Amino acid sequence: MTPAGSAAVLQPRNASKYDTGTRWLHAALAIGVVIELALLSVMRVPAGPGLGVRDWHREAFEIHCRVGPAVALIWALHWLWISLPFARPGVGYLFPWVRRDRRAVLRRELRELLRLTLPAPDDLSPLIGPVQGLGLCAVSGSVIGGLISYAGYFMGAPLSAMVLHEVALEQLVMSWLVWPFVVGHALMALRHFFVGRQAPAAARAMPAQPDTGAS
16 A cells, blocks of 8 residues: 555666667668668769769769768677677577577567567567668678778779679669668657657546555
């Protein structure tokens, strides 16, 4: 029994799903990827170093390549951080199919999703992890291709025009794979925002239960 007029007991907040390092690196990588994808959609890749027409399409390519190393650094730091034992939720959350117990949890949540039952925004959904993992793999393929392109165009690496062309095609394919993950992230962020705003409003709308003094 809670005595009338006594102060309410504050409940501790649940720990965040993501630690601070993962959250900031994830956000920085997402911003960098969106910028690179936007430039990739309008740029024109020259046939080789020093070739091509200097127009705004070529300038978009130059900016794309100059920003690329910074995105690659964030990508490498992100991989390194989530692989650390104290990272939350860690690299294992992104690739749950490597363990049998996690595959079972993944199948269970997939069945719940087919029943149109969505997890709460604050829950660490086992199904979101592998989706993020696949997105990170697609980003990794794009980053590796970008590093090869940067080495050929700006560092004088002895790469033929055919190799640079194939790398450019690889980056284009990877960008097609990354875009759905970017759109999905935006939709999930909007869902989390609106559901998070509705929860306090619903809590305020609930009538307070009077204390009758009964135990």
